[in-house]
Amino acid sequence: MPYHYKINSHLSLFLITILLTVFGLVMVYSASAILAQEWVGDSYYFLKKQLWGAFIGIILCLVIGSINYKAMQKLVKSIVIVGLIFLVITLIPELSREAGGARRWFKLGFLTFSPLEFVKLIAIIFVANFLSRKEEAMSSFSKGVLPILLFLSILSGLILFQRSLGTVVIIGLVVFSMLFIGGARFTHILGTILLMLPFIYNLVYHVDYRKRRILAFLNPWGDPLDRGYHIIQSYLALGAGGLFGKGLGESKQKLFYLPTPHTDFIFSIIGEEIGFLGTVSVVVFFVIFTWLGLRIAASTSDLFGKYLAFGVTALISIQALLNMGVVTGIFPTTGVPLPFISFGGSSLVAAMGGVGLLISISKENKKALS
Numbered sequence: 001m002p003y004h005y006k007i008n009s010h011l012s013l014f015l016i017t018i019l020l021t022v023f024g025l026v027m028v029y030s031a032s033a034i035l036a037q038e039w040v041g042d043s044y045y046f047l048k049k050q051l052w053g054a055f056i057g058i059i060l061c062l063v064i065g066s067i068n069y070k071a072m073q074k075l076v077k078s079i080v081i082v083g084l085i086f087l088v089i090t091l092i093p094e095l096s097r098e099a100g101g102a103r104r105w106f107k108l109g110f111l112t113f114s115p116l117e118f119v120k121l122i123a124i125i126f127v128a129n130f131l132s133r134k135e136e137a138m139s140s141f142s143k144g145v146l147p148i149l150l151f152l153s154i155l156s157g158l159i160l161f162q163r164s165l166g167t168v169v170i171i172g173l174v175v176f177s178m179l180f181i182g183g184a185r186f187t188h189i190l191g192t193i194l195l196m197l198p199f200i201y202n203l204v205y206h207v208d209y210r211k212r213r214i215l216a217f218l219n220p221w222g223d224p225l226d227r228g229y230h231i232i233q234s235y236l237a238l239g240a241g242g243l244f245g246k247g248l249g250e251s252k253q254k255l256f257y258l259p260t261p262h263t264d265f266i267f268s269i270i271g272e273e274i275g276f277l278g279t280v281s282v283v284v285f286f287v288i289f290t291w292l293g294l295r296i297a298a299s300t301s302d303l304f305g306k307y308l309a310f311g312v313t314a315l316i317s318i319q320a321l322l323n324m325g326v327v328t329g330i331f332p333t334t335g336v337p338l339p340f341i342s343f344g345g346s347s348l349v350a351a352m353g354g355v356g357l358l359i360s361i362s363k364e365n366k367k368a369l370s
Contacts, residue, residue, distance in 0.1 A: 013293065030251070053345030056349050113349075118346070125308065131182035220329070234253075238328065253269070254272075312358055
């Protein structure tokens with residue numbers, strides 16, 4: 001048996017995922033209990049919703065992990081069409097829910113979910129399929145890169161209607177990284193990015209709330225009570241935690257100082273309650289997750305599986321990096337959740353679905369080598 005299978009990659013990946021998810025449940029309750037009691041009169045409100053997301057996500061992960069991922073290649077067009085339809089549906093007021101000025105949630109009876117989280121996976125599936133079928137054409141801009149850019153443009157346009165530039169940035173980073181390992185010329189990738197910069201500039205500086213986020217990133221102390229408020233409260237939480245933290249449940253910043261402490265800024269609460277050692281532990285777990293995912297991708301001989309595994313790993317790793325970067329002031333605020341840990345059923349279920357794909361790829365490759 002080859003050396004790289006002495007460690008069971010998919011079992012290790014699943015265990016890391018479960019550990020992060022369980023830790024996330026604990027932190028969601030700790031960060032949200034007082035808010036939930038104040039807002040809806042039930043301190044367990046967010047925890048119960050996250051438990052449902054974890055339950056559905058684990059089931060989805062196990063189901064996808066038990067199916068041969070190669071069967072998905074025959075359904076790529078259908079999967080993409082369904083994803084685009086859901087994005088359009090969220091723009092229809094009667095079928096969607098608005099929150100924070102954005103309409104990103106689809107209502108299906110008692111169920112509400114965000115298609116954006118699943119569209120990220122759909123984009124990866126489409127690109128992985130294209131790269132595996134057009135490997136020899138990837139050095140050509142018109143035959144290799146351009147079709148993916150057209151698809152990305154259509155997808156980005158629909159997502160921007162939902163006021164989610166952060167999602168566009170994440171998908172773009174993942175897709176360009178997939179193009180790079182798929183054989184696209186670096187000059188084509190770099191040229192495309194340079195051509196996109198004026199559009200990105202207009203999307204940021206001609207939209208007030210995005211411009212304010214950039215100004216807050218550059219100088220949060222210039223307006224500490226308004227545009228710089230979020231990041232300053234995050235700094236205070238991280239700084240107050242010290243090396244070992246104040247103790248689980250003892251955060252002060254979650255007491256209506258730090259907005260959304262259970263979602264985008266949950267990493268700040270981790271730092272305040274469990275300290276620097278707690279945040280470093282989370283980082284280490286994501287590093288291990290990334291290593292296992294890339295290991296699966298590198299060990300897979302099937303091109304579709306290789307690109308799919310790389311894309312899913314890049315998606316979860318980039319989201320984790322962006323979230324922690326925002327909380328620590330390295331990046332401007334983007335509204336990206338911390339995978340497996342932040343509150344959000346759609347994000348958790350979609351991430352679990354991605355892990356299921358990695359498990360399936362690892363299992364099928366192990367069968368091929370045995």
